[in-house]
Amino acid sequence: MTTETTGTTALRVLGAADWESWYRSLEWAFGGGFEPAEERAAWREVTEFDRSFALWDKDRIVGSFSSFSFQLSVPGGTQVPAAGVTMVHVAPTHRRQGQLRRMMRAGLDAARDAGEPLAVLTASEPAIYGRFGYGVASHVLDATLDVARTGLRLPPGTEDVRLSLADPADVMDRCEELYARLVPARPGMIVRRPAWRGMILLDAPAARGGASPRRCLLAERDGELVGYARFATTARWEATVPDGTVLVKDLDAADPAAYAAMLRFLTELDLMSTVRLPNRPVDDALLHLVSDLRRSRLRVFDRLHLRPVDVGAALAARAYTADVDVVLDVTDAFCPWNGGTWRLGGGPGGAVCERTGDAPDLALDVRELGAAYLGGTSLASLAAAGLVRELRPGALTAAATAFSSPIAPWLPHAF
Template sequence: MTTDLRVLRSAEWDHWYGQLELAFGGVAEAPQERELWDALTERERSLGVWDGDVCVGTAGAFSFRLSVPGGAVMPAAGVTMVSVASTHRRRGILTSMMRRQLDDVFAWGEPLAVLTASEPAIYGRFGYGIATRQLRAEIDTNRVRLSVPPGTDDVALRLVAPAEASAACEAVYARLVPERPGMLARRPGWERLPLLDPPGDRGGGSPLQCVLAERDGETVGFALYSTKPEWEAAGPKGTVRLRHMGALDPAAYAAVWRFLFGIDLMSILQVHNRPVDDPWQHLVSDIRRCNLRVQDGLHVRLVDLPAALEARTYQAPVDVVLAVDDAFCPWNTGRWRLSGDTKGATCARTEDPADLSLSVRELGAAYLGGTSLASLAGAGLVREERQGALAEASLAFGSPVAPWLPHGF
C-alpha cells in the first residue's frame, strides 16, 4: 500500500472533513457547526493522507497566539482535526503526519505546538506534555450558599441576546488573556465559537442565553449559559449549564456567580471547564457538595526550545543548565543554559554540566507554570544533577495563577 501525504487542497475539504467525522464516531455535525469549521480551517496549514482518491488521515494547525507566564502572547500552532481511518491504523500514518506537521511548525517560526487530546495517551510519544487542567463541577445550589465580597451589589445584571452581546463579551475576554497563561487571543472569526448552539446539541436544554454584568455603563463581566427545566413530585429540579464566563474584578465575578446560583426553578449548576484555582471555590459554603473533578486541558510541545523558553518570564531568578532529550525533534536535544527572572530570559546551548535532565515532554508540561518540575521529579521524570537546582527551577517555572485553556479547538 502506498499513500500520499500532502497539504489540503481547498476543493478537498468536504471529503477531508467527512473522514474526520467518520473517525470521531460517524455522526454528521450540524450544518452551522460544519460551516464554522469550514470557515476557520486554514487549508495551507492542514494535511491529508490519501489512499488513491480516499482520504485516510487528517491533521490541521491553526495559527494561534497563546498567553504565557509574564503576560506575553506568542505564536503557537493549534494542532487540530487529527484522525486516521480505522482501515489504515498501525501503518505509521499518524507518525508521518506528526513528523511533517512539526517540521512545518518549526519552519514557520512558531516556537510551540499545542493541542487538546481526545485520548490523552496518544501524544506523549510526540513530545506533548499536559500543561493545563480544567475544573468541572456539579453544584447543588439548593444546599450550597454563596458569599460575596463588598461591591457586588453595585454591579447591575442584564439579559441580552448572545449575538448582540458578543462584542462586549469579547472585549472582557481580550482583557483577561494576558492575565492567565494558556488562554488564546481570539483571531477574527473565532468570536463565533462561543455562540455556536446547534439545537441537536442542547440535550433538552434551552437555547444559549447571556447575562452581562455592568458598572457605570461598562461591561465588567458576562456569562453564556443554558437552562434545562425538570420537575419532580417535590417541585422543580432544573439545571443551569455554564458554557463560558469572565469578569474583570472580584465584585463583577461574584455578581455573575450569584446570578447563576439564583436562577428560578434551577437546583443544579453544571460547570464544564474552569481554571483549577477558580475563585468561586472560596465563596461557597460547602465545597463537598460541588462534586469537583479535574481533567487534562491543553497539551504543550516545545518546537523551538530556546525561543519558547525566552518568550516567557520566570517568577524567581533562575540560572540552570537543562539536559533535554527530544528524539522526535532532535534539534532540541542537548544542554541548554536558561537564565531568567521576572523581566525576561535567555536560553543558549552550552557545554557546561547539566543541572537537570528531562525530556521535552516534561518541559512542555511545566512550560505554562501549572505543572511543577518538583512533582515531575517525584515521578522520576526529571532528574536533579546539581543539588538545589530542582527547587530553584521549580519555583522559577511556576505561575501565580493556574494556566487554563477556556475552549477547545
C-alpha cells in the first residue's frame, strides 16, 4: 500500500524505526500501562511490518492496524490462508472521523490482493466488527474446577500414560511437533510459525500476578509424546487452610487417556483447591470427565470472529459434513465483490462454489456466513434469530447439516 493521505492524516506502512512509537500508542489505547520488556520483544518478533499500518497526524501516530499471514484449519482439515487482524486502534482525538473504516478497508483490500480467502480477529469489544462483516465463528469455555468437591471419571489407558515435568523452553520443539499434528483435526486452529515460539513461551515475571514460573507437564506413552500442559500455581492461605490455584495456559492431548492423565495431575497438586482453565473448546472433554459440574464455574465467551474475503474461494476451501447443493444469496456491504448469488456444491470430499444466475435457496449477510463457516454456529440457529432466510423449503435443514462440524471450532491462543 502506498501512503494514503486524507486531510491532516496519512495512512502508511509501518517502518521498523517507528515500531516503538506505534506500539506505545497501542498501550495507551488498551489502558495506558507499559508492558514488560519481554512481552514487547515477543510482539515485535511476530510483527509483519509489510502488513502493518500506522495512521499519522503530522508527526504523531493516532491509529494502527496490523495483520498476520496465518493458515487456519477449516472443516475437512485443510489449512486456508487467513489475514489475522490485530493491533487495531484509533486515538480518542480521532474518533468518529471514519478512520477505523479506512484502516479496515485497507486491510481487507490487502488480504484480497494477497489471495487470502478469510480474515479473522479476536475482539476486545465484540460489538465493533459486525459492521465490517465479521461473525462470531467460535467460542471458548472458561472453566474453574473445585477440586476438593469434584472427582474425575478416567477412561481406559489412563494408567499407561507416563507423566514428567520440564522447563517449557527445553521441550518446546516436542510440544510444537504435537501441536502441528493436532491442527488439522479441529477447525479454528492456527498453524504456528517458528517466530511465534517466543509468544507461546512468554512468561514475564512482572505479568505473573504472584503466580509461579510456568512448568510444562509432559504425557508420554512408550517414549512418544501424547500430550503436554503448561501451567503455573498461585499459593494462597485462608487462615491456616491452603487455598491455591492452578493456572493452566495450554493443555493439548493426542488421545483421551493422555488428556485425563494430565487433568488428574493438575487437580491433585498439593495445596491447590481450584484449577483454572480459561481457554478450552466448548466441547472439551472435561465436561464429561468432571463428576459434578455444578461445583465448577463455567462461562462461555466469543472467541474467533471471521469473515470471508472471497466467498467463492472460502466456501470451496472447506469440506462439508453431508452432501450439499445450495444457492446462497449473499449480501456484503463492505466488500461488494462478494455480493450476489453463489452455488455451493460439495460434501465430505470437497466443494465447488461459483457464481450463478439460479434462484437462491437461502439469503444471508456475509456476517452470518462467517459465523457459520467453521461449523460452530448453526445456520438454523441464525435463521431462528431472523438472520438467515429460507427461500426454498428444505434448504435450511440441508445446508445447516452440511455446514456443521462434529468437532467444535477452537482458537488455542489470542493474537
